[in-house]
Amino acid sequence: MVLGMGEDEKDKVLEMGEDEEDKGLGTGEDEEDKMLRMDEDDFTLPLYQMVQGMIFAIAEINRNPYILQNVTLGFGIYDSCDTVTRALEGTLWSVSGQIGPVPNYNCKPDSHVAIMIGDSRSQVSIPMARVLGLYRYPQISYGSGALSLNDKHQFPSFLRTVPSSYLKYDAVARMLLQFGWTWVGLLAEDDDYGQEISQVLKEQFIQSGICIEFFESLPVTNMELKMEHLVELVTKATANVVLITSSDSRLYPLMAEIALQNVTGKIWIGSEEWPISLLFSKKEFFWTLQGTLWFSVHRGTIPGFQEHLYDINPLKSPEDIFTMLFWEEVFGCKWNNSKRADTLVTKRCTGSENIKGLHIPFFDPAQVGYSYNVYIAVYAAAYALHNVFTCRHAAGPFQNGSCANTGIFLPWQLFYYIKNVRFFSSNSEEMFFDQYGNPPDVYDILNWQMAPNGTLQYATVGKFDSRLPVGQDLVIHSSLIIWNRGNNKIPKSVCTESCQPGYRKATQPGKPVCCFACLPCSGGEISNKTDATECLLCPFEFWSNDKRDLCIKKHVEFLSFSDILGAPLSIVTAFSSLIPAAILIIFIRYRETPVVKANNRELSYLLLLSLILSFLCSLIFIGQPNTVTCMLRQITFGIIFVLSVSCVLAKTVMVVIAFKATNPNSPLRNWVGSKLPNSIVCLCSVIQGIICISWIISAPPFPELNTKSQNERIIIQCNEGSAMAFWCMLGYMGFLSIISFVAAFLARNLPDSFNEAKYITFSMIVFVSVWLSFIPAYLSTQGRLMVAVEIFAIYSSSAGVLACIFFPKCYIIIFKSHMNSRDFLMGKGVQKHIGI
Incomplete structure (x- = not known):
């Protein structure tokens, strides 16, 4: 023009x-x-x-x-x-x-x-x-x-x-994602333009995470040679969305064959204007093309x-x-001087025909294109x-x-x-050219619909306007769209159904990224959105719930006084400490009797006091660990128990010395008295004290949060600092126990009225057995159960020493007072020998 x-x-x-x-x-x-x-x-x-x-x-x-x-x-x-x-x-x-x-x-x-x-x-x-x-x-x-x-x-x-810019094809990809379509087919004309646009679309799809199930070129000529393959490809494809970049004339033979074979259920997407071509306005295309969407030239x-x-x-x-x-x-007529070759038209044109009586898209103000x-x-x-x-x-x-x-x-x-021109159109839309000579990217998104009266209509269901900010530039009104077969529900076109929260997508070898597997998140990880590519690691103090879609706060665990296990232990501790205290009172009350005086009454007092403290030290193990309690727990326990064992060892030594000192010429008579047992107790306790002080100086125990032993819990526990020091402390205590046991066992049958060796032997058997059983039990438990095992070992070993050594004496003092005399003990009573 x-x-x-x-x-x-x-x-x-x-x-x-x-x-x-x-x-x-x-x-x-x-x-x-x-x-x-x-x-x-x-x-x-x-x-x-x-x-x-x-x-x-x-x-x-x-x-x-x-x-x-x-x-x-x-x-x-x-x-x-x-x-x-x-x-x-x-x-x-x-x-x-x-x-x-x-x-x-x-x-x-x-x-x-x-x-x-x-x-x-x-x-x-x-x-x-x-x-x-x-x-x-x-x-x-x-x-x-x-x-x-x-x-x-x-x-x-x-x-x-x-x-004409890449924004259009980015908008096409965004529209597909908005409908959840990630599995599509692509048909393009086999010419320079068709290949150029298809390449751009493929690049946009890759960037957007959309996969192409098939890509086929539409021949420029001889479409019939490839017709059967194309129809079979579209029919058998699992992708329900097919994107077409083609002219109407080249696409028409394929769509005619697809309509002839009654292929429905596919959503056709056009980046071109072929859907509004007169070629596809025939009724045989209505059910096939219904629901088609395309980016159309803005219809101002x-x-x-x-x-x-x-x-x-x-x-x-x-x-x-x-x-x-x-x-x-x-009007389907001919002028007298017409040169058109249509011989079937016999009606003559007059120029007076009623043009306003025509109802065709040509006069539709919305179809100016x-x-x-x-x-x-x-x-x-x-x-x-x-x-x-x-x-x-x-x-x-x-x-x-x-x-x-x-x-x-x-x-x-x-x-x-x-x-450089800039003006406003009749629609009050600003018009200008960018650096490439292009106007603003504005498109209407149209939907190919069949009206209730059986006629064809093109409904505007959205718009893309690059002049608006990203997020507002693409608007699609899904409620206005009529999909294939007249459905209002958005059809699906995915290779794999979406992974629900709690799962993550995992690629499968040899398959497109859209054909993924859904793997559950590991413990301590979650995914809180659909189609998550990675599971998120929960923060330090949280753990994943059973569905793996939410991080919940971990339960903090320690042996507390209100715990179902800690409360009974606290009561037992209080009650247990009263027993040696009561025995101590009895011994003080009857301190002048032979039974109390036998084998050094001061050692008995010290042993009972250490047993009271051993029962009470278990309270340090109950409650939330902190720096002070962690340092005091093992050290207090180690020193008190060494004190107890050293008292038992001193008693054993005194039994042997007492027997040997009966000979007037024995040099052991010089060791009879309180000097030797006190020295044994002090020396043994000092050695343990040196071990504990070295432990505190080099690597003291400290509180820590253990999140590895139990995934769903945070265990507040005491880290021993130096495992070697801890086992040295226990080993030294065990060493003294074994010496006491051996000495008492060898002296168990000495013929002496003051012989306590039998009872010390039994007490050491109980003591050693308890702590030998404690080691595997301690190492095989975690958290509050580990603390409970150690408390139980303290109770058992202390109770064993208390029962074996002091209960027989209390029985004589309280119930057999006639036996609590020097004459009876010297063999002048009813029994010749009671073995005390």
Whole structure:
């Protein structure tokens, strides 16, 4: 098309090339497809609507007193017939100013074309842009969406009013994820454009975590050779979503076969305009294509455009051959001078037919499609020209503030104004070109629906607008979508069902990442969202619940006084400590009796006192461990028990000395008395004290939080600091016990009335047995049970010593007082020997 700009009634022109409408954002380049060609044999309504969009915009601008005052725009149309050669011929004709174009020559410099508007197909626009770019001639396409046209080194003066950027394909991926579709199929035309777009889509899908089950190319020719394979592939695919980047004419044979075989249940996604093609408006496609979604060119409204279309009449412009063809198309008639070859039409056109009685998409204000892009392109050219004419010298954009010559301005000067133009459309939407010559990325998301009355409709269910912040730029109203088979529930298209919270996704060798396995999180790890790729480690003081979807606070464990185990132990401790205390009172009460005096009464007092302390020291083991109690626990226990064992050892030694000292000439008579036993007790206790002091200095015990022994609990326990020191302390205590046992065992049958060896032997057997059993039990338990085992060992060993040594004496003192006499003990009583 040639758009003319007249000054003083003398027109200058802008050209708009017309061939086919792009099926989408510059897609579907097909030189064999003649469906929308502007010739007499294949006239179609969508292309004619675009022509009317340009005519309406020009008329509107010429009536506007605020744009291009005293300047009138005109236009011309050149049909490229969707061929590169015709497009280049028309381009050179427009540039040179003559029918027989001469490259690099202009035979009419005073009447040159200012702006080219076109072409619609990328395959035609690209060679045009290469030629026009040499002269920096402004070119505005309304339908070419090839991404390669963003290259300003190859196409420096190319602009377009149809958006074309990677944002669109990112939005497609985001839409799929919004519906939870991660398993899709991809069909693309087997040409440069189709492969380019499919590659971009695959890259976007990889980045977004979407997997492609199959990718197939649609042949440009001989589709029937691959038809059976394609239909079988789509039918057997587990992916319910199929993305198509193709023109309608190349896709039509495949979709016709799919509809014939009644393949339903698939959701078709288009990044092109093929779903609204007249080819797919037949009823046999309704059930197959219902639910289809696609990103469509933004359908801006053009106020007054519907009335303009209804005003079309061939009688008003008899020289307009396109209006004549339009009339024949919509009314199914023929003019007397018609050259169309359709012999089946016998009705004659009169021009008086009622055009407002037609109910076709051509007059629908919501179906303007690319006509809106043409309308915007004309306005962009008009505003640029307006800026040229209103430029003030010394304030211009060129060297030294100069302006372009309004009489004959150079193409590159007008191109400067066009690429920097900024205005608001009739929809109050801001229009401008970015650094690549693209307008803002704005798309409508349409849904292919079958209305209740059985007719076809395209419902707008969403929108993508790059001018809005991320998160607000893509809006989809799922409630407005009618899916395949009339369902309102979003269909699924996944290779593997989502992993629920508590599980994580794990890739399977040889399979796409979308075909994953769901593995439960390990203990101490959780996943609190669907399809988590990793399990999260719970904080130190937390553990995972049974479902592995929540971290719960660990139960803190220690042997407390209120514990079901700690409370009884506390009571037993208190009661047990009273028994040796009561015996001590008895011994003090009967301190002058022979039974109490036998074998050093002071040692008996000290032993009873140590047994009281040994019972009471178990209380240090109950309660929450802290630095003080951890240091006191083992050290107090070790010193008190060594004191007890050393007292027993001293008693044993005194038994032996007492027997040997009966001989008047025995040198052991000098050791009889309190000096030797006191020395034994002091020496043995001091050695243990040295061990404990060294332990405290080198590596003292300290409280710690044990989280490894029991996963769901935090055990507050005492770390012994130095395991060697701990076992040295126990070993030394065991060493003294064994010496006492051996000495008592050897002296058990000594014929002496004061012999305690038998009872000491039994007490040491109990003592050693308890602590030998304690070692494996202590090492095999954890937490409060380990503490309870040690307390039980303290009770048992202390009780063994107390019972074996002191209970027989208490029995005599309390119940057999007649036996508690010197005469009886010396063998002058009823019994000759009681063995005390």
